[in-house]
Amino acid sequence: MSENVKLRVKANGSIRVTGTVDFVDADGNILETRTDFSLCRCGLSKEKPFCDSSHKGGAFIAGEYEPKKD
Numbered sequence: 001m002s003e004n005v006k007l008r009v010k011a012n013g014s015i016r017v018t019g020t021v022d023f024v025d026a027d028g029n030i031l032e033t034r035t036d037f038s039l040c041r042c043g044l045s046k047e048k049p050f051c052d053s054s055h056k057g058g059a060f061i062a063g064e065y066e067p068k069k070d
């Protein structure tokens with residue numbers, strides 16, 4: 001059974017991942033498995049690729065997200 005993983009882009013913040021994800025290296029080895037976490041998209045986190053809430057200082061203003069149209 002396959003479960004959908006949801007990515008929610010938060011305004012001026014992280015990408016919230018809901019679900020379980022395997023982090024895999026270039027050789028296909030699972031490095032880590034995480035459930036329900038946030039990815040940094042501001043570049044300020046000291047725990048990249050994960051969000052450490054550094055974006056909350058107001059230094060990050062994201063552009064609008066527009067889904068790709070076919």
Ligand code: FES
Nearest residue numbers: 040041042051054
């Ligand atoms: S988005 Fe939260 S620290 Fe970058």
